[in-house]
Amino acid sequence: MIATIAIVGAGLAGTMTAHALRANGYDGRICLIGDEPIPAYDRPSLSKAVLTGEVPEAPALLDQDWYVTNSIEVQLGRRVTGIDAGNRRIVFEDGTSLAYDRLVLATGAHARWMTVPGAQLSGIHRLRHHADSVTLRQTLTSGRSLVVVGGGLIGCEVATTACKSGVDVTLLETADELLQRVLGRRIGLWCRSELEALGVHIELGTQVASFDGEGGHVTSVVLADGRRLPADAVLISIGADPADELARRAGIDCARGILVDGTGATSCSDVYAVGDVAAWPLRGGGQRSLETYLNSQAQAGIVAAAILGKLLPSPQVPIGWTEIAGHHLQMIGDPEGPGEIVVRGDSASGAPLMVFRVFEGRVEGAIAIDASKDFSVATRLVTAQIPVTVARLQDPSVNLRDLMKTQTSDTT
Ligand code: NAD
Numbered sequence: 001m002i003a004t005i006a007i008v009g010a011g012l013a014g015t016m017t018a019h020a021l022r023a024n025g026y027d028g029r030i031c032l033i034g035d036e037p038i039p040a041y042d043r044p045s046l047s048k049a050v051l052t053g054e055v056p057e058a059p060a061l062l063d064q065d066w067y068v069t070n071s072i073e074v075q076l077g078r079r080v081t082g083i084d085a086g087n088r089r090i091v092f093e094d095g096t097s098l099a100y101d102r103l104v105l106a107t108g109a110h111a112r113w114m115t116v117p118g119a120q121l122s123g124i125h126r127l128r129h130h131a132d133s134v135t136l137r138q139t140l141t142s143g144r145s146l147v148v149v150g151g152g153l154i155g156c157e158v159a160t161t162a163c164k165s166g167v168d169v170t171l172l173e174t175a176d177e178l179l180q181r182v183l184g185r186r187i188g189l190w191c192r193s194e195l196e197a198l199g200v201h202i203e204l205g206t207q208v209a210s211f212d213g214e215g216g217h218v219t220s221v222v223l224a225d226g227r228r229l230p231a232d233a234v235l236i237s238i239g240a241d242p243a244d245e246l247a248r249r250a251g252i253d254c255a256r257g258i259l260v261d262g263t264g265a266t267s268c269s270d271v272y273a274v275g276d277v278a279a280w281p282l283r284g285g286g287q288r289s290l291e292t293y294l295n296s297q298a299q300a301g302i303v304a305a306a307i308l309g310k311l312l313p314s315p316q317v318p319i320g321w322t323e324i325a326g327h328h329l330q331m332i333g334d335p336e337g338p339g340e341i342v343v344r345g346d347s348a349s350g351a352p353l354m355v356f357r358v359f360e361g362r363v364e365g366a367i368a369i370d371a372s373k374d375f376s377v378a379t380r381l382v383t384a385q386i387p388v389t390v391a392r393l394q395d396p397s398v399n400l401r402d403l404m405k406t407q408t409s410d411t412t
Pocket of ligand 1: 044047109149150151152153154155157172173174175178179180181182206207208236237238239240291292293320321322323
């Protein structure tokens with residue numbers, strides 16, 4: 001009998017696991033433990049509406065009533081410091097412990113930090129938690145300068161938001177293009193030109209050597225080439241690392257995240273991992289933390305089903321979305337890799353645009369720019385591995401929906 005399921009991490013992945021357990025009929029004890037002081041909220045809004053102040057705080061993921069009605073024992077502001085897997089107990093910072101029958105680790109990721117001189121000055125921010133967004137918001141007033149270090153998802157989303165608020169934004173990226181990890185080089189270049197049109201000053205291939213300040217507060221960013229950029233505030237957004245230290249200390253197999261199988265099971269019996277902390281098997285091969293909202297949500301459902309014996313092994317396909325320079329971008333699969341890139345639409349005219357990567361007659365990755373309807377078709381093409389031909393995919397006279405019917409007679 002599964003009397004108690006303990007979930008460590010009360011963000012999206014942990015909370016959705018609790019939700020899916022109840023939705024699947026589990027009526028035992030669920031303890032949902034998180035170190036943030038507030039229940040799960042909409043993290044994507046931290047770089048957008050919360051940052052502008054359009055909404056004072058991030059919307060809650062679930063109504064407060066839901067936790068009560070569903071008898072979820074929520075323990076917030078509490079840190080778990082150890083797992084005693086032999087005795088099936090988790091240990092809290094204050095020395096108390098809790099017995100579990102099944103344990104779900106949903107501890108998320110830590111924002112990476114820089115070790116260069118001056119990184120401890122005030123006015124240098126990260127953006128991971130609700131409190132970070134509220135603090136950063138106070139610095140984003142018109143006419144002030146913000147230097148963003150790291151041109152990935154957070155960097156580009158915050159640059160957009162800050163620029164629209166009249167802030168003078170400089171975005172520094174070490175690589176030779178923005179957003180390569182998630183969107184690939186081609187879309188990274190497109191986003192760069194859109195951000196520049198918005199007024200963001202972008203420098204690629206740059207290294208920060210140090211931060212300078214006065215009275216303990218940052219005043220400038222010093223680059224490796226000796227240049228000095230004035231800064232009223234700095235955001236460091238150079239990536240995230242899975243928060244897998246609890247699992248490592250307990251001897252659970254990890255490799256940049258907790259290694260799990262297609263049901264979320266770890267190398268330790270009765271312990272599962274879900275969300276940003278879990279390195280999940282990918283449908284296309286390999287295994288990694290996917291760092292996206294939609295994958296975390298999907299994994300929560302899979303872990304809940306697995307715990308309840310309704311096995312649903314499911315390798316993941318990366319899927320996500322972002323808002324950059326006023327555009328809504330959605331992505332599925334891997335945009336970079338072997339095969340051919342097919343573009344549908346005309347970016348110069350501002351029309352909806354789809355970019356596909358086709359390999360061996362299948363769409364392996366797709367990105368939609370302001371093209372939500374087409375993205376739902378692309379999602380189906382990628383997930384169902386429907387055979388396609390490049391000729392039909394790039395032909396604007398062919399309705400994308402027609403491509404969902406299996407094509408066997410076409411040639412490229
Ligand atoms: P990221 O991995 O998306 O981007 C980090 C960027 O920083 C990369 O372009 C990298 O080349 C660059 N970089 C690394 N070291 C650098 C350095 N020393 N100087 C300058 N540039 C450097 O990470 P992020 O933007 O920090 O986001 C953190 C996490 O939050 C990720 O897991 C991300 O997926 C998640 N997130 C997701 C969304 C979304 O899905 N829309 C939005 C925001 C954040």
